[in-house]
Amino acid sequence: MDHPFSALDTELDTEAAYATSKSLKSASDNDADLQPDNFSLPSTDKHTPLLVSIVVPVFNERETLPLLLSRLQRTMAHTNYHVEIIIVDDHSNDGTREFLQNHTNTNSVHVLRKRGKRGKSYSLIEGFRRAKGDVIAMIDGDLQYPPEAIPAMVRTLQKVDIVVAKRMRFKTSRLRNTLSYLFRLVFGRILLGLNVDVQSGLKVFRKEILDTVELKTSAWGFDYQFLYKARRMGYTVGEKEIIFEERKFGHSHVKTISTALELAWGALRLRLSYIPRDLFAFLYYPHASEHEVKNEHNTTDYLFLPDIQSSKKHIYKETVSLAVVSLLIMSAIIGALSYVLRSSPLVILSGILSVVYLGLIGFKLYVVHQSLNRKLLSFSRRDVAAIKDEDLPLYTILIPLYKEAEVIPQIVKAMTSIDYPTDKLEILITVEEYDHETIDAIRQANMPPHFRMLTLPDVQPKSKPKALNVAFSHTHGEFFVIYDAEIIPDADQLKKAYLAFRKDRSLACVQTRLDHYNLNQNWITKLFNAEFSFYYDLFLPGLQKLGYPLPLSGHSTHFRRQVLADIGLWDPYNMTEDCDVGIRLARKGYKTEILDSLSQEEATCTFDSWVKQRSRWMKGFIQTAIVHLRHPVRFKNELGSWKNFGAFLLIVPGSVVMNVLNLFYWGLLVLWFTTHSPVIQLLFPRFILYFSLLSFVLGNFMFTYLNLIGSYKRKRFSMVKYSLLSFVYWLMLAYAGIRATIQLFTSPHRWEKTTHGTHLLPNSLYAVPVS
Numbered sequence: 001m002d003h004p005f006s007a008l009d010t011e012l013d014t015e016a017a018y019a020t021s022k023s024l025k026s027a028s029d030n031d032a033d034l035q036p037d038n039f040s041l042p043s044t045d046k047h048t049p050l051l052v053s054i055v056v057p058v059f060n061e062r063e064t065l066p067l068l069l070s071r072l073q074r075t076m077a078h079t080n081y082h083v084e085i086i087i088v089d090d091h092s093n094d095g096t097r098e099f100l101q102n103h104t105n106t107n108s109v110h111v112l113r114k115r116g117k118r119g120k121s122y123s124l125i126e127g128f129r130r131a132k133g134d135v136i137a138m139i140d141g142d143l144q145y146p147p148e149a150i151p152a153m154v155r156t157l158q159k160v161d162i163v164v165a166k167r168m169r170f171k172t173s174r175l176r177n178t179l180s181y182l183f184r185l186v187f188g189r190i191l192l193g194l195n196v197d198v199q200s201g202l203k204v205f206r207k208e209i210l211d212t213v214e215l216k217t218s219a220w221g222f223d224y225q226f227l228y229k230a231r232r233m234g235y236t237v238g239e240k241e242i243i244f245e246e247r248k249f250g251h252s253h254v255k256t257i258s259t260a261l262e263l264a265w266g267a268l269r270l271r272l273s274y275i276p277r278d279l280f281a282f283l284y285y286p287h288a289s290e291h292e293v294k295n296e297h298n299t300t301d302y303l304f305l306p307d308i309q310s311s312k313k314h315i316y317k318e319t320v321s322l323a324v325v326s327l328l329i330m331s332a333i334i335g336a337l338s339y340v341l342r343s344s345p346l347v348i349l350s351g352i353l354s355v356v357y358l359g360l361i362g363f364k365l366y367v368v369h370q371s372l373n374r375k376l377l378s379f380s381r382r383d384v385a386a387i388k389d390e391d392l393p394l395y396t397i398l399i400p401l402y403k404e405a406e407v408i409p410q411i412v413k414a415m416t417s418i419d420y421p422t423d424k425l426e427i428l429i430t431v432e433e434y435d436h437e438t439i440d441a442i443r444q445a446n447m448p449p450h451f452r453m454l455t456l457p458d459v460q461p462k463s464k465p466k467a468l469n470v471a472f473s474h475t476h477g478e479f480f481v482i483y484d485a486e487i488i489p490d491a492d493q494l495k496k497a498y499l500a501f502r503k504d505r506s507l508a509c510v511q512t513r514l515d516h517y518n519l520n521q522n523w524i525t526k527l528f529n530a531e532f533s534f535y536y537d538l539f540l541p542g543l544q545k546l547g548y549p550l551p552l553s554g555h556s557t558h559f560r561r562q563v564l565a566d567i568g569l570w571d572p573y574n575m576t577e578d579c580d581v582g583i584r585l586a587r588k589g590y591k592t593e594i595l596d597s598l599s600q601e602e603a604t605c606t607f608d609s610w611v612k613q614r615s616r617w618m619k620g621f622i623q624t625a626i627v628h629l630r631h632p633v634r635f636k637n638e639l640g641s642w643k644n645f646g647a648f649l650l651i652v653p654g655s656v657v658m659n660v661l662n663l664f665y666w667g668l669l670v671l672w673f674t675t676h677s678p679v680i681q682l683l684f685p686r687f688i689l690y691f692s693l694l695s696f697v698l699g700n701f702m703f704t705y706l707n708l709i710g711s712y713k714r715k716r717f718s719m720v721k722y723s724l725l726s727f728v729y730w731l732m733l734a735y736a737g738i739r740a741t742i743q744l745f746t747s748p749h750r751w752e753k754t755t756h757g758t759h760l761l762p763n764s765l766y767a768v769p770v771s
Helices: 006-023 065-077 096-103 120-130 147-156 174-191 208-212 222-232 256-273 275-279 317-341 345-371 381-385 405-416 436-444 464-472 493-503 523-546 561-566 577-587 607-628 632-639 642-651 653-675 678-683 686-713 717-746
Strands: 051-058 082-089 109-113 135-139 162-170 202-206 237-244 395-400 425-432 451-456 479-482 507-516 557-560 591-601
Touching: 051 065, 051 120, 051 147, 065 082, 065 096, 065 147, 082 096, 082 120, 096 109, 109 120, 120 135, 120 222, 135 147, 147 162, 147 202, 147 237, 162 222, 174 256, 202 208, 222 237, 222 256, 256 275, 275 317, 317 345, 345 523, 345 642, 345 653, 345 678, 345 686, 381 493, 395 405, 395 464, 395 493, 405 436, 425 436, 425 464, 436 451, 451 464, 464 577, 479 493, 479 561, 493 507, 493 557, 493 591, 507 523, 507 577, 523 591, 523 607, 523 642, 523 686, 523 717, 557 561, 577 591, 577 607, 577 632, 607 653, 607 717, 632 642, 642 653, 653 678, 653 686, 653 717, 686 717
Parallel strands: 051 082, 051 135, 082 109, 162 237, 395 425, 395 479, 425 451, 507 591
Antiparallel strands: 135 202, 162 202, 479 557, 507 557
16 A cells, blocks of 8 residues: 555655755764664563654644655654654644645544644643654654654663754754753753753653653743653653754744743743752652662662662762751751750750650660560461461572581571471572582582572672572562571471461561570670560560561561562662561551561671671661651651651661660760769759769660560570670670761671571580580
């Protein structure tokens, strides 16, 4: 069948050939723009030709339309794209409408008669609403922009989201050229930060951007508003150089001075409207990165979360604006109290810190009190024995390893001791490709068939959560649990977790209790175990009873597989990916329970190893706090209440703050006794001194007492006396907290690995038997 424009070909051949030969010059490459093209967007099927919608706004362009349509037809015919041309007629009165009615009645060319306001911007928006393509090209109907540039611009969408035709040579009036240059410089580049030809009438972009960017435009304001808002939403903009031709037919419809003033005023208003968003960025969401699609194809760093929900970068304008506003509010409060109470601002600050410290202590006591009559989720031996093997689902155990050759025999023994049918159990062990000792140890262990080894790609970050993200797509279990290298879980733990999920279909995650099998090695392991006893037997159950978000542990936490996929798996840049996952589960409204089942791990037995582990945990707590507080009001709304939001502040950042304040107050106490400095005395007038003394005494007593009852509840009476050394452990925590804060700036994503297996080395000072 003849193409609808074929009747025009003869009379336009000469001029079309001339225009085609001159129109396009590319700055970045020498693309043959009329060669066949197989490009497809990532979101489309590679075997399905791309649909490109070309929107042409016209007003009184009867003389230019025949040539424009012919050149479009010739250009796009040499590509593999499906093409639809949408011509939007803005109430023309020169015969344009009649021409379009007589020459464009085809399936690929659509004439849209304008219904809304007059103006190019309104015509474009009406045309975009009609467009069906994955890619949209917009081109003015005056033939000053070469349609031959469109295929090359579409190909550039493989690198960027929007491609703008950059006018390299102007063949128009000097006044228009000057005003266009000034607008690009002053309003485009300086005011809006757009380093492209803002008002260019030829652009190609992904249609999905129109679904994201809200446009409230004026007659001529589409271009700068579209580009500015799209860039703020995180979309990338590129350019292709063209020659901007002199108009050969008809007359320009642009009123140079009035249009320039309208554009300038519109750009100024647009930028001013975003000043509150820049000053109070933490109040506005979603963030640009949340519109990016991240899936299993992200093999660069295996981050499947939007960047704003990750610790990949710590400093965002949301964080800075929140910090500045919070500091201003706090300064105003201190200033007002200082004026009212006729006291020094430093004294007021000292009093506030004492109140915060006492509040943290009171919160922990309240949580523990709630846990005392809280029964954990438990199942009897009879419940477990009643399970039929054929009813059990496929269960995945994931064990991430790095430099763990010494504990491979222990892993095999612990995992093969699990009471679960092996045909419904998959155990996936991840290793780094350069960790030859661990790989050799695994190969020599002659593991059963349901064990598999997965070699991780050598990409950054080098962290445990990255390993989990890589491995997830290689697993198939309906339920999912992570065990660290040294973990020895209860043999029936998987069955108990399955019973918990079966009993409550709304349950997304179960956290087990943790213990140490080498708790008697030395005083460090004993104090470490006392802390674990308090945390997993008293603190977490109390948080769960109160409905507060739970900072989960990094292992022995069982998940429904689809829940992990829904929350975006783990953040490979977070040092406590477990804590972060627990908070994200709470934000999504998922339910977590504490399961009465034990997993035993190796307590770090040297000061150096303990400090590295604790510093990593606290650094991760700080990262988690920064991430979730980037949009605090949104965070509160997702948690459900200010009460839950306040609990998060006390649980996550509050834990680090308390440890840092410990060191601060202990340091002041030592300085006072050694120097009797009058400066310190000035910071603590009588009322604040008594209040601080109460916090100091109560805090030390509480910390000691909670560790004591933690050991007592587990009936480890011989451990109770070691709780009297809790003040030493407190100082250790304070040191680790300071170290973690420093590392947040110096090495935020460095994973300081905990050394395992010292208890298994026959010649080790710390060797102990493991039952």
